[in-house]
Amino acid sequence: MGTRQDAENVAHGWESVNVYFGGIGSMKSLADAALKLPEPKGNPQQLADRANDYLKAAPKADAVSVDLTRMASSSLPRVWVGEASESACDVITAAAKEVDRVVTVYGDVGRELDVLADAIAMAKAKHNDGYAAMAGVRNELDGVSNPWDFGHAEEIKAKGVSAAAMLRDAAVIAEDAGRKAAGRLDDLASQARAGKLASSNLTSVDKLVLTQAAAPGGPEDLNAILSANDATRAGDRLDKLSAQDRARVDSLLDNARSPQEKAYLMKALAAGHNVGEIENFDRQIHDHGDDPQWLRDRLTPIVTPDHDTTTGQNVPVTYQGSGWSQDQRPTCVAYSTMTARAQVDPLYSLNLTTGGHPGDPAYDNPQAFHERARVESERIYSEGREVGWHPFGQGDGMNTKQGISVANKEISPATGGHYEHKDLDDADDRRNVLPEVEHAVDNGKPVPIQVRGDGGHQMMIIGHEGDKLQIYNPWGHTVWVSEDDFINGHMDKASDSRLPNADGVHIPKD
Amino acid sequence: MGDGYEADKKGMTELAGDLRDEGRALGEVERPLRGRSCGSEDELGEFASGAFSNFYGAWCQETDVIIDALGELATKLEQSAGTYSSVDAEHGRGFAKIGGF
Numbered sequence: 001m002g003t004r005q006d007a008e009n010v011a012h013g014w015e016s017v018n019v020y021f022g023g024i025g026s027m028k029s030l031a032d033a034a035l036k037l038p039e040p041k042g043n044p045q046q047l048a049d050r051a052n053d054y055l056k057a058a059p060k061a062d063a064v065s066v067d068l069t070r071m072a073s074s075s076l077p078r079v080w081v082g083e084a085s086e087s088a089c090d091v092i093t094a095a096a097k098e099v100d101r102v103v104t105v106y107g108d109v110g111r112e113l114d115v116l117a118d119a120i121a122m123a124k125a126k127h128n129d130g131y132a133a134m135a136g137v138r139n140e141l142d143g144v145s146n147p148w149d150f151g152h153a154e155e156i157k158a159k160g161v162s163a164a165a166m167l168r169d170a171a172v173i174a175e176d177a178g179r180k181a182a183g184r185l186d187d188l189a190s191q192a193r194a195g196k197l198a199s200s201n202l203t204s205v206d207k208l209v210l211t212q213a214a215a216p217g218g219p220e221d222l223n224a225i226l227s228a229n230d231a232t233r234a235g236d237r238l239d240k241l242s243a244q245d246r247a248r249v250d251s252l253l254d255n256a257r258s259p260q261e262k263a264y265l266m267k268a269l270a271a272g273h274n275v276g277e278i279e280n281f282d283r284q285i286h287d288h289g290d291d292p293q294w295l296r297d298r299l300t301p302i303v304t305p306d307h308d309t310t311t312g313q314n315v316p317v318t319y320q321g322s323g324w325s326q327d328q329r330p331t332c333v334a335y336s337t338m339t340a341r342a343q344v345d346p347l348y349s350l351n352l353t354t355g356g357h358p359g360d361p362a363y364d365n366p367q368a369f370h371e372r373a374r375v376e377s378e379r380i381y382s383e384g385r386e387v388g389w390h391p392f393g394q395g396d397g398m399n400t401k402q403g404i405s406v407a408n409k410e411i412s413p414a415t416g417g418h419y420e421h422k423d424l425d426d427a428d429d430r431r432n433v434l435p436e437v438e439h440a441v442d443n444g445k446p447v448p449i450q451v452r453g454d455g456g457h458q459m460m461i462i463g464h465e466g467d468k469l470q471i472y473n474p475w476g477h478t479v480w481v482s483e484d485d486f487i488n489g490h491m492d493k494a495s496d497s498r499l500p501n502a503d504g505v506h507i508p509k510d
Numbered sequence: 511m512g513d514g515y516e517a518d519k520k521g522m523t524e525l526a527g528d529l530r531d532e533g534r535a536l537g538e539v540e541r542p543l544r545g546r547s548c549g550s551e552d553e554l555g556e557f558a559s560g561a562f563s564n565f566y567g568a569w570c571q572e573t574d575v576i577i578d579a580l581g582e583l584a585t586k587l588e589q590s591a592g593t594y595s596s597v598d599a600e601h602g603r604g605f606a607k608i609g610g611f
Binding site for chain 1: 561571
């Protein structure tokens with residue numbers, strides 16, 4: 001049992017003491033238990049010093065970023081022409097942007113550590129006050145000579161309740177602040193993608209340019225083509241290729257017409273496709289390789305348009321105006337799974353959007369996309385519903401077991417690991433699962449979420465910024481909700497008033 | 511033309527030096543951060559220490575990649591400067607393709 005739970009139990013115990021029936025003995029036991037509660041860990045002064053180091057480093061890194069940005073625009077030698085000049089410019093620009101990210105991240109982490117230092121200082125002070133008060137209560141209990149003096153016992157109980165509340169508050173403050181900081185640090189760690197592309201077959205220049213490539217239509221930091229998980233998996237797979245296959249991939253990368261084309265090739269590798277499939281994929285996209293918008297439309301269904309995380313505002317998800325939407329069919333599990341797979345596997349996305357015939361108006365049009373998505377989601381739906389035993393038939397939709405099954409069959413091969421279900425029975429369950437949810441989506445692994453109320457529905461958690469979660473609803477939109485909405489039954493903001501409660505999630509496990 | 515050749519060559523060498531300087535400057539920015547331990551429970555508390563350690567490792571790797579990439583580009587520039595000749599300059603020949611780019 002954790003410190004917080006122990007402290008809450010002790011505080012609850014004090015509130016429940018019956019002074020008329022074994023009160024002194026109970027209070028002695030509770031005081032002893034309270035005095036064993038450990039002081040919250042952490043060193044506020046060291047934390048503040050470390051925070052200060054990061055806050056001081058940020059502007060110094062900014063000077064480097066400014067210099068590099070200037071070099072990219074004005075200092076390249078005139079003897080570098082054409083591709084060489086463009087590539088060199090790409091590299092310096094990518095380095096400048098990455099250093100700029102360092103500036104932002106160091107500032108953020110400095111502020112985060114400062115907040116944590118303050119919270120731990122407050123938690124320790126509360127603990128020490130509570131401990132001193134509880135020690136006084138324990139002494140007073142030892143001095144009780146008349147156990148029938150219920151008035152005195154009530155006085156001692158009141159002091160004990162107050163001291164135990166301080167000890168409980170200390171544990172809660174430390175845990176809440178620590179978890180919040182951990183979530184933010186996890187998010188910031190996942191933004192360091194170049195280092196995760198740890199292939200010995202790529203230069204640092206390659207790593208930087210590949211992981212900087214972003215889908216257009218929103219801020220680059222929110223729309224990187226390669227997630228942290230993609231970068232790790234692509235690097236691993238690259239190093240495991242035979243020399244022959246490696247040469248084939250090198251050739252595709254060398255001939256790519258933009259950093260985005262290269263990044264989608266690496267994403268295809270990360271999604272588990274073999275080199276032949278990736279060559280075929282590149283044949284389909286290469287003519288448009290220098291058109292990031294064309295690539296984005298067909299290979300990245302969901303783009304985050306800005307940093308605005310205002311909750312409850314729907315952003316449509318469309319292909320050429322046709323929604324990525326389940327329409328009126330009972331296929332929320334299947335459709336949300338399909339879109340999530342398309343987001344992590346560019347070959348799958350290309351097939352859905354273009355039918356494997358990009359640019360051919362007979363296939364690459366909104367109506368044809370809509371029909372292909374309907375057929376594909378029906379396939380996932382009907383295959384998923386075969387899971388389990390249904391001697392008396394089954395109603396519309398898919399149950400938890402079937403939902404897990406399709407997530408493992410459709411998404412896991414592209415992201416690695418497997419999904420496990422977690423029931424969310426109350427606010428504590430939801431609060432406790434948040435770090436795992438946020439860690440998964442920060443690293444590029446979508447998290448299916450089931451919501452209930454009057455009926456049930458599945459959506460997909462696809463992003464995380466600060467204390468907000470980005471949800472894809474297969475009704476055809478994305479929307480932000482707060483952690484508080486997720487924990488306290490306000491998920492209606494992502495759908496409608498019939499579906500307020502987060503009832504379960506499928507968590508990706510390594 | 512000779513002046514142009516010398517200026518081009520000097521420009522490449524100087525830019526290479528500038529890129530390495532920026533890499534070194536970033537390394538200097540990092541030095542005080544790397545001089546400390548990667549974060550213990552005693553300092554960060556039991557809930558944030560693991561996440562900080564992960565963050566610390568990830569961003570050390572990331573800044574290493576940036577510094578290495580600047581070095582790699584500087585090396586390309588120096589290689590170009592090494593092979594660039596006055597004849598190239600006279601004929602206005604530039605480098606359209608550089609190894610690895």
